[in-house]
Amino acid sequence: ILALHVFAIFPLPHTYASRPGKSTVAVKPGVQQIVLFTRGRWDKCTSVTVELSDENNVLILLGKLTPFNKCFSWELWEDGAWSNGATLTVQLEGVTLTISRKEYTPEVRCVGKRKRSRGEEEEEDKAKGQENICPNASEKATPHRRGRNSLRAGQTRLFPRKEEQSTTHTSQNPRTKAKQSKTPTQTAAVDSPSGRWGQxxxxxxxxxxxxxxxxxxxxxxxxxxxxxxxxxxxxxxxxxxxxxxxxxxxxxxxxxxxxxxxxxxxxxxxxxxxxxxxxxxxxxxxxxxxxxxxxxxxxxxxxxxxxxxxxxxxxxxxxxxxxxxxxxxxxxxxxxxxxxxxxxxxxxxxxxxxxxxxxxxxxxxxxxxxxxxxxxxxxxxxxxxxxxxxxxxxxxxxxxxxxxxxxxxxxxxxxxxxxxxxxxxxxxxxxxxxxxxxxxxxxxxxxxxxxxxxxxxxxxxxxxxxxxxxxxKDSSDEQDExxxxxxxxxxxxxxxxxxxxxxxxxxxxxxxxxxx
Incomplete structure (x- = not known):
């Protein structure tokens, strides 16, 4: 028996529909993070297809769990793709599917992490700045990243001008600006890839x-x-x-x-x-x-x-x-x-x-x-x-x-x-x-x-x-090849x-x- 566990931060409803090989779970707007992982024997099952759709049935996430990749997560505050709830659909064939759910409501809305001082935030952001670094740790390998990352002396990030401009351009309404920039690229359409670089x-x-x-x-x-x-x-x-x-x-x-x-x-x-x-x-x-x-x-x-x-x-x-x-x-x-x-x-x-x-x-x-x-x-x-x-x-x-x-x-x-x-x-x-x-x-x-x-x-x-x-070429075409x-x-x-x-x-x- 292969068991799929759904862990949600903020309330996950207790109602879901299922039939052999397929189950759906309704996700309310309060959910900020969903983690899916599997336990048990895979046997003849090679993959579990997972789809997350918004209230209009527009695909947000299309993923797959396999014996080699048994877990993934989706975070609302990173993508901002739904505001009125969503539906999680899990489908597989040939095996018995058991879904369990667990809820967790943290005391602080920063998803279980304790509040940090400004100095701690700066240190953590410096550490994050080392992710995906390119030559000699002085450039970012991603063309764009918003945040409060501070640079060490002599560092130059990849595409730094956007980070410099983002502080000015988003100062009046940063929440609105951030949503405009990330929604088109992170909400994947059903019939085409999402926006990306480095592929x-x-x-x-x-x-x-x-x-x-x-x-x-x-x-x-x-x-x-x-x-x-x-x-x-x-x-x-x-x-x-x-x-x-x-x-x-x-x-x-x-x-x-x-x-x-x-x-x-x-x-x-x-x-x-x-x-x-x-x-x-x-x-x-x-x-x-x-x-x-x-x-x-x-x-x-x-x-x-x-x-x-x-x-x-x-x-x-x-x-x-x-x-x-x-x-x-x-x-x-x-x-x-x-x-x-x-x-x-x-x-x-x-x-x-x-x-x-x-x-x-x-x-x-x-x-x-x-x-x-x-x-x-x-x-x-x-x-x-x-x-x-x-x-x-x-x-x-x-x-x-x-x-x-x-x-x-x-x-x-x-x-x-x-x-x-x-x-x-x-x-x-x-x-x-x-x-x-x-x-x-x-x-x-x-x-x-x-x-x-x-x-x-x-x-x-x-x-x-x-x-x-x-x-x-038309049969009457006498041009060369x-x-x-x-x-x-x-x-x-x-x-x-x-x-x-x-x-x-x-x-x-x-x-x-x-x-x-």
Whole structure:
């Protein structure tokens, strides 16, 4: 028997409806926090689907409990998504479901925590400021966080201008301002992902892409972490419950790399608050099953690194790695290779001019080389370019010409053709950017583009991919076959603008229009 326990802070009603495999619980407006956890034998049950909907039956939370993830919580004061109550629905098949409920009414409305002095609040906020930190503990890895966090001397947070402005802009009515900024991004629509940054988006076939992870406003990790995008009609399908096996824990700054030969997605690294990952999760897109690799060899926990695929192996470069407190976290300049066939990590012998340590950079494989651009290592933001010759295993700096992008990190990057890749947006240490550039590997030349679809909104931490477009020609059409670029579509999703907004929009553009 699998038992599901619902723990609510502030009154939870004693009435609920149930039928075999499905139960619903009405949640009154006074509830501020709900914690769900399971006890007992899972046996043949692989997952428990949980939905939390508001009084209008609009989905607030879509989650899943598994033998590997037996608990999660939802807090009203972080999302502010309901005001008139909600309904909690739990569904599973093939087992007996027992629900127990427990109520807790704290003496203080700060959810069981004792009142703190101002000095204690400042100390706690300083500690929280260490969550999701990037290079050398001097920048925040999330584009936006409101709060009273005080900075130590010499620290610079990621997207600091928004925090500086928020004190002024919300002084007249901070409660109203905060609600405006977080409601659109944290209340997930049923048919599309919530607003986020730091997610991954990768193509698995000409009609499908998979979205994994990300983080929204107020450092909240997305409660709808996995989606499937059908490019034929640009529709989204929640995919967390579609696959069996241990789903990767929520994270940001990870990489998701698709291998077309084995038809598998490799998810590596990332971070979640103070937790860092060096695990490898594999999603088999044919069997739709997750597995976690027990790899041999050593690779440090990394976030905001790059990961590229070449001849069936994953090449991981750079990123942020944690150091023991109080030493600040640092950036890596090391190259690690993961061999999926042997399930082993190793470090190759490389020669040449290695790039400086960095994170938030981009990397793409072209013509047997990996091209690395930009990145961040506090207090420096880069716009240099290096390549790794995969035949010689030799690094070299690329001497470029033309209109080069300004220094940036957390930008979007996508391969457009055999000799061109695109760079868009990013963060320069002060602001999110909206400019676009194309680099030609044959001429080593940068070209600046004006694309109205992309320049209207600055964004960083977004995803850009190119996908094959299903093209049909009339039988009377005597034109030559379409070129590679004319049968490709570029998709841009998500990101943040350094002004408190986190996007869930999907922009599509024919690659041929970009290359013209």
């Amino acid at each position: 991954t988006l990768c193509q698995i076939d000409p009609q499908t892409a998979i979205l994994i992870g990300g983080q929204g406003a107020r450092m909240q990790f997305c409660k709808d972490p996995i989606w499937k995008l059908c490019t034929e009609d640009l529709s989204w399908v929640p995919a967390e419950t579609l696959a069996e096996g241990p789903t990767p824990e929520a994270r940001i700054g990870h990489t998701a790399t698709y291998d077309p030969e084995s038809k598998r997605i490799f998810v590596f690294g990332g971070s979640k608050h103070k937790k860092w990952f060096n695990d490898v999760h594999i999603l088999d897109t044919q069997s739709w099953r997750w597995t976690m690799v027990e790899a041999q060899g050593k690779v440090p926990p990394l976030a905001y690194h790059s990961c590229t695929l070449f001849r069936g192996e994953l090449f991981v470069f750079g990123g942020v790695f944690p150091r023991p407190h109080p030493e600040p976290d640092g950036c890596s300049d090391s190259l690690y290779i993961f061999n999926p066939e042997m399930a082993i990590w190793y470090q190759p012998i490389v020669n040449g001019d290695k790039p400086a340590p960095r994170s938030g950079h981009s990397a793409c494989v072209m013509q047997g080389k990996i091209f690395f651009f930009g990145g961040w290592d506090t207090p420096v933001c880069f716009n240099d370019m290096f390549l790794l010759d995969l035949c010689l295993m030799e690094f070299s700096a690329v001497q470029t010409n033309g209109s080069a992008p300004s220094p940036r990190s957390w930008h979007g990057c996508a391969v457009l053709s055999d000799s061109c890749f695109l760079v868009h947006g990013g963060y320069n240490g002060n602001d999110a950017l909206s400019d676009t550039f194309i680099f030609n590997t044959d001429t080593s030349c940068w070209t600046s583009l004006t694309l109205p679809q992309l320049t209207s909104v600055p964004r960083a931490g977004h995803s850009i991919i190119t996908m094959a477009t299903a093209c049909t 379409f070129s590679e670029s004319s049968s490709q579509t570029m998709l841009i999703f998500g990101g943040g603008d350094n002004e408190g907004s986190f996007f869930s929009d999907l922009i599509t553009m024919p690659v041929k229009d970009v290359c013209e």
